[in-house]
Amino acid sequence: MKYHHLGIPTKESLKDEIHLKHLKMYVSGYGKNPYGIEWVRYEDDAPYPEIVKTLPHVAFEVEDIYKAIDGKNVIIEPNSPSPGVIVAFIEDNGAPIEFLQVDRTIAEEGI
16 A cells, blocks of 8 residues: 545635546646645535545555455445546545555556
8 A cells, every 4th residue: 555645625616626527526736746635626416425525535556445445434435437547435533545546557647
């Protein structure tokens, strides 16, 4: 498991945000700083748990997402937001944690 990014929810519209319409969210900042900080703004009807929409989350890249979430409190089941990427969220000690499994032969550069 290795650190991937820190996702911080915001209600503010940011000038460089990208709208991910199919995910009902906007993202900004990821890949633009050496620390992997990403700002996330959700549409009002985005289908995610409140804990994800309101608290920062830390994300880790893992070899096997199913092994990483086994026995954990899964709050967002594994899904593929883009080609070559599978993500899932767990809740641990009141905090949302994201896991990503990335196939770099398929995934967009910079993921």
